[in-house]
Amino acid sequence: MEKTMPKNFLWGSASAAYQIEGAYNEDGKGLSNWDEFVKIPGKTYKETTGELAVDHYHRFKEDVALMAEMGLKTYRFSISWPRIFPEGKGEVNQAGLKFYEDLIDECLKHNVEPMVTLYHWDLPQALEAEYGGWESPQVVDDFVHYATYVFNAFKGKVNYWITINEQNIFTNFGWMNGMHPPGKFNEEKLYYQVNHHVFLAHAKTVLAFKEIMPEGKIGASFAYSPSYALDCKPINAMAKMDFDNLKNYWWMDVYAYGRYPRSAYTYLEKKGVAPVVTTEDASILKEAARLIDFMGVNYYQTSVVEYNPLDGVTQFAEMNTTGKKGSGQITGEPGVYKNPPNPYLATTDWDWTIDPSGLRFACKEITSRYDLPIVISENGLGAFDEKTGENEIHDDYRIAYLNAHIYELMKAVEEGSEVWAYCTWSFTDLLSWLNGYQKRYGFVYVDRDEEGGSLDRYKKDSYYWYQEVIRTNGATI
Ligand code: BGP
DSSP, X not given: OOXXXXXXOEEEEEOOHHHXXXXXXXXXXXXXXXXXXXXXXXXXXXXXXXXXXTOHHHHHHHHHHHHHHHTOSEEEEEOOHHHHOTTSSSSOOHHHHHHHHHHHHHHHHTTOEEEEEEESSOOBHHHHHHHOGGGSTHHHHHHHHHHHHHHHXXXXXXXXXXXXXXXXXXXXXXXXXXXXXXXXXXXXXXXXXXXXXXXXXXXXXXXXXXXHOTTSEEEEXXXXXXXXXXXXXXXXXXXXXXXXXXXXXXXXXXXXXXXXXXXXXXXXXXXXXXXXXXXXXXXXXXXXXXXXXXXXXXXXXXXXXXXXXXXXXXSOOOOOOSOOTXXXXXXXXXXXXEOOOOTTSOBXXXXXXXXXXXXXXXXXXXXXXXOOOEXXXXXXXXXXXXXXXXXXXXXXXHHHHHHHHHHHHHHHHHTTOOEEEEEEEOSXXXXXXXXXXXXXXXXXXXXXXXXXXXXOEEEOHHHHHXXXXXXXXXXXX
């Protein structure tokens, strides 16, 4: 590309506490819902747990040193709520706080801008036990209390904050298809009510944040899968619109406008599953929407949308968690839409569509619809990587994937989108929630599989490639 990214562009990489830290019960940390959930046989690939993960808790200095050497501008990581509040509220665990303080200081020492996610899916188990976690409106104030505590603790050090990671994914997996905690199946009304509680927690947190750090930047990270109608048959074009309202705008409109998309709300009301929204809720959501600074986007793939007859596919289908290509199934909402594969695009071994231009599409859609700056908080390729006898990892396929996505991102900027950051998923290899350790995403290989390993770190070819991208501010793309 002839052009480079704007000056001060944040080239980054991301992680999540549960997927890297380990030390699940050390130094006073409370248990999370994931620590409990993974004990249920069959829930994760080869029964993997985050008890040790890639031991980042004890090796964060080594990991940050690798970031510094690479020249990384920002590191997005999450704070484990039960590490700070073992009971979800009440007494603070100072040792847990210190871990994050040390991590942040280590980043700052190396000029790596910390970008902190407050909630990347690990809820204090104590709150799950006490009132069903996100199912109760009580969680809203407990979350805001936790967030406020953390804001005050890291004020002046951390400028970029993400409230909630992929609300659409963890609620769908938790209350619709039973694959994440609390493992509930087809509880659709509860699913929408839970989402409403999460929206309120996000919104009240944004309001609290602006009191504490008026100059700080805050937003939510949404797992955005832009959609293409299968063809110009009107019924498929309508299905695309309905898909967007139900699966995309349902979340992004609340973050950016503070209200639910009307046609989706009407549909869910008729179905008897729409959330209860009080006048007070509505005004809180509106106020927070005026204050958010960016739209966080985790981009992995696009969707094709086709009309789905009433007796058509449901969203309860087999997911590919093994890396055996073609084992995933088509999902959809009967009478509304389904998502067939895209015949023009290749897929990963886990059946995720590879669509670099979808990233440009996502940015342009957000720019047109919301006119907000964008933070790409995740994008990356999960693949089987091989370490050679010389401890090298030749992940040219990952380089090709990331290069093509960054190219499209730079195009989006050229075409008018304001993009502040691009974080790859992930910096080191880590534990995939449902896919074990074999689905690798990192620039840094971790000698770790489902059974164990030395946990030693090795730079992959993509590490050196990204180092050059950062050094040249994108000129090598
Ligand atoms: C996102 C999550 C991440 C990460 C990533 C890759 O949905 O925010 O935590 O896991 O997806 O997904 P997977 O591990 O399923 O391949």
